[in-house]
Structures are given as C-alpha cells and as structure tokens.
Amino acid sequence: MPVNLLATPAADLYPVAGVRWGVAEAGIRKANRKDLAVLLLDEGASVGAVFTQNRFCAAPVQICREHLAKNSGKSLGIRAMLINTGNANAGTGEDGLHRAQASCIALARELNLSPEQILPFSTGVIMEPLPHERIAAGLPAALVDAGADNWATAAEAIMTTDTVAKAFSTRITLGGVSVTITGISKGAGMIRPNMATMLGFLATDACVSQTLMAQLARELAEGSFNRVTIDGDTSTNDSFVVVATNQAKHPQITSLDSVDGQVLRAAMLRVAKLLAQAIVRDGEGATKFITVQVEGGKTAEECRQVAYAIAHSPLVKTAFFASDPNLGRILAAVGYAGIADLDQTGIDLYLDEVLVAKNGGRHADYLEADGQRVMKQSEITVRVVLGRGEAIDTVWTCDLSYDYVKINADYRS
Structure with missing residues (x-):
C-alpha cells in the first residue's frame, strides 16, 4: 500500500483550458487495461520539457528532443503528446526510433498535423520492440474519448507498477484572473530522476512566453522530481513536460522573476512536489x-x-x-x-x-x-x-x- 497516499478524486482535478486527454486499451503488453493516452493541445500553447540524463536514453526521448528543437521559434508548435505503457522502447536501436516515429506519424494523420508536432513517451519493459501497429489501431478510440475532464483517467492510463494514480490540481489568481494548474505523474520503481521510470505532465492555462518554458521546466524539475529517489536507478525514459496554454486572460508572463512569474512558478512547484513525492509514497514495496x-x-x-x-x-x-x-x-x-x-x-x-x-x-x-x-x-x-x-x-x-x-x-x- 502507498504511504499516506490516496488517488485524488476526479471531481477535485480542474480542467485546464486548451488541454484534452483521451485514453484507450491498445493491448500493448497486457489485455483489458488502459495503456494508451493522448494529450491534445489547442494551437498557441507553450511547451517545455526535461528528460533523463541516462546516456542510454529511450527512442521516444530522442524523438521528443528532436521535435522540440524543430518547433523552437515556430508558430505551429507542439499540438499533441502520445503516451504508451507496457513497453519502454529503450535498448531497441534504430528500429526503436522508426517505431516511435511511426507512432507519431499515425497520430499526426489522425489530427492532420505534422509528425514533428507530436511528442511520444513510452514506459515499461526495456529491450522489447514497440508494437506501434497496436498503438496506431488504438488511436481512434483514444481520440473519441478525448475530453477536458479526463485527467484522472489519464493518470490511470500511464501507470505501470504504480498502485495508485497520481494527480493534483490547484487554482491561483494572476492579474485578477483565475488560473488553473493540473498535473499527473507515474512511477514507482527505477526512480532516481536525474534530469527519471518516471513521467510527469504539468499544465496551466496561464499565459507564458515560449522563451521561458525550457527554464520553467528545468526549475520545476530541479525543485521536485530531481529531489526524489526510490532505488537510485535513473531510468532510460524519464520525462517531465510543462505546458502553458496561454488561454487565461492576464498579461503574458515574459520573466519568471516578475511578480506574476514568481507566483506562478511557486504554485506550479507546489503541484510538482506533490507529484514527485507521490511517486516515492507509492515506491515499490514502500512502507515509509x-x-x-x-x-x-x-x-x-x-x-x-x-x-x-x-x-x-x-x-x-x-x-x-x-x-x-x-x-x-x-x-x-x-x-x-x-x-x-x-x-x-x-x-x-x-x-x-x-x-x-x-x-x-x-x-x-x-x-x-x-x-x-x-x-x-x-x-x-x-x-x-x-x-x-x-x-x-x-x-x-x-x-x-x-x-x-x-x-x-x-x-x-
């Protein structure tokens, strides 16, 4: 049993304007379980991310870095993320890269986007071929399921050895406007994030310049996910993504040292810490x-x-x-x-x-x-x-x- 940790009720997780989640059962490794999740972003979202420092990094990590670099400074930006459990697509060589890219292409076709606008994430067993055909076959169901209030379901869909879904949410005020922050994470073993198998997705509807997102992701990870360890093993797949959808009606934050920048960063860090600590509380076999x-x-x-x-x-x-x-x-x-x-x-x-x-x-x-x-x-x-x-x-x-x-x-x- 996790240590003093219960799943947050779905009703307590606030939708983030501009974000929708859809999940499906794709049979990636086991039947009859949600193992495929799609995160859809409205146009205009700002995205930043940090990844594992394990040099033997998984194919999706390599593709994510490439796609983020290609979208740097472009108006179209990242529009979707694709997460599968049951298979890490790590230690799979050139074939793994092709399979990760094929998954992005499949989702891009469904959404009429460029594959470079998709970020893929995988978690599960290392050194097994990614069944990308099953992922492609599961996408229509995930897209039909997509909704703004699916954060709790998405938290379940990204679990592997986790025993409880990890999700937290809060609201703050910036410039007199209500701003929402909601996030999910997964992880219970092979945990020593060193940006880690750990995934985290944190979103807000705040207006944040794209130029700040890489810095914001690094600072949030440094104060939360980079402060937890279960077994000292840095995963091949660790990824932490921060999204600002820019839909709240307050002046855009162009400096994290501004008053609004500091308030937002502090609030997002509180949620990130809860997500990171939840991973430790649900550590494999943990009692303390x-x-x-x-x-x-x-x-x-x-x-x-x-x-x-x-x-x-x-x-x-x-x-x-x-x-x-x-x-x-x-x-x-x-x-x-x-x-x-x-x-x-x-x-x-x-x-x-x-x-x-x-x-x-x-x-x-x-x-x-x-x-x-x-x-x-x-x-x-x-x-x-x-x-x-x-x-x-x-x-x-x-x-x-x-x-x-x-x-x-x-x-x-």
Whole structure:
C-alpha cells in the first residue's frame, strides 16, 4: 500500500483550458487495461520539457528532443503528446526510433498535423520492440474519448507498477484572473530522476512566453522530481513536460522573476512536489516516506550529495523498513558521500526531533527507545547538520522492503 497516499478524486482535478486527454486499451503488453493516452493541445500553447540524463536514453526521448528543437521559434508548435505503457522502447536501436516515429506519424494523420508536432513517451519493459501497429489501431478510440475532464483517467492510463494514480490540481489568481494548474505523474520503481521510470505532465492555462518554458521546466524539475529517489536507478525514459496554454486572460508572463512569474512558478512547484513525492509514497514495496534534510553545508550541491548518499543506501533503507534504529549506517553514508574535507566532529544527526549524534558521536542523552519510536512512524525526517556553512537541501525517499525484491523479480511475468 502507498504511504499516506490516496488517488485524488476526479471531481477535485480542474480542467485546464486548451488541454484534452483521451485514453484507450491498445493491448500493448497486457489485455483489458488502459495503456494508451493522448494529450491534445489547442494551437498557441507553450511547451517545455526535461528528460533523463541516462546516456542510454529511450527512442521516444530522442524523438521528443528532436521535435522540440524543430518547433523552437515556430508558430505551429507542439499540438499533441502520445503516451504508451507496457513497453519502454529503450535498448531497441534504430528500429526503436522508426517505431516511435511511426507512432507519431499515425497520430499526426489522425489530427492532420505534422509528425514533428507530436511528442511520444513510452514506459515499461526495456529491450522489447514497440508494437506501434497496436498503438496506431488504438488511436481512434483514444481520440473519441478525448475530453477536458479526463485527467484522472489519464493518470490511470500511464501507470505501470504504480498502485495508485497520481494527480493534483490547484487554482491561483494572476492579474485578477483565475488560473488553473493540473498535473499527473507515474512511477514507482527505477526512480532516481536525474534530469527519471518516471513521467510527469504539468499544465496551466496561464499565459507564458515560449522563451521561458525550457527554464520553467528545468526549475520545476530541479525543485521536485530531481529531489526524489526510490532505488537510485535513473531510468532510460524519464520525462517531465510543462505546458502553458496561454488561454487565461492576464498579461503574458515574459520573466519568471516578475511578480506574476514568481507566483506562478511557486504554485506550479507546489503541484510538482506533490507529484514527485507521490511517486516515492507509492515506491515499490514502500512502507515509509522519508525526508532527508541536510543543512550546514558549504553549497546546496554538497548537501544534496550527502542526502542522496543516505537515501540510496540499502543498509539505511532496510533499517528503516525494520524500524531498527541502527543509525550509525546514516553516519557512515555521510562519510562516504564524497565530501573530501568533511570534519566528522562537526556533524549532528537528528531523527525527527530526537538528537542522535552530536559533534560526530552518540549524543549523551540519546536513548534507543526514542529512536525506535520515530523509526516506527510511517513518515520520518532525517536531519543532518554538517556544521560547515549555511546551505541546505532536501531529498525524499522510502524504505526498502521484501516486496521491492518480489515486484522487480516478477516484473516481466
């Protein structure tokens, strides 16, 4: 079961003017499940995206980058996105590129668009040929299904090993005008977004210059999806797309540092964080949601480096699963994080409000019963104070349970 996470009711997800979702059962890998989704954009939308930094990236990632580059500065722009589950189309070589492109061509024909106006996304098993003929055959049903209120259904259609659909929505006011922000994500394993198998789609009807979209996507990913990890594996397919449909009637945002730009960015970041944290809460076999906060670093980068060392450690993660306050494992992870001039005598370690270690050694007043009390909680904060500066950063992760091994051992069966 996911950790303190329930699917958002469809009625609580606000439609975004200029966005429609349609889903279908295409039988891509399994029968009788929604595995094909199409996102349709009205003309004039601004689009930005970030993708996996895995150099062995999937064919759809390569095609997306190419199509975004070709549409840079053009008035037509991106008009549709095509998402399939059950097959990652990664590790498929030149044939995979042809199949991804064929899927774009099929949708372009249905919509009377250029294939370059389509962005393809795939998630699922690696090194298997993409059944693009099934995708093409499923497109008419997905297009008939297309509607503005299909966000919840789309969140279900992009799931793989997820146990709950991930979708969140909010509204803000810009220039006296109501603006909607809605997003969906998927992911439960092979998660260490390093822009990750993770997909995220976040849309708003705000008016945002296309020139800002790449920056907006990077900043939102950096503050959300790039702060989560389940198993430390950066997927071949990770993609995060941000859309502004430019249909809200407020002055266009041409700088993210403007008043409206800051308000919009902050609101979109709140939704992006919820989407990213939902992936961790639904981590394969997860029983606990863990916040790792590292402060007192010289730079945010070194704080993040230490946080990820803790969050990736199988020994730390299994200790949390067992509710075992074997907290020396955390200090060991801090030590091997790679901070060359780290002074261990300046390090403090907290488990929630419990001070475990002071100046690099066990705190005199620390009682293991206090540590175990915190470890039994479903939500835990690990706070490490490095004592060498003012920087701070945070990573979200989960524990590592028996079920993680079972799920991944049986993934292809």
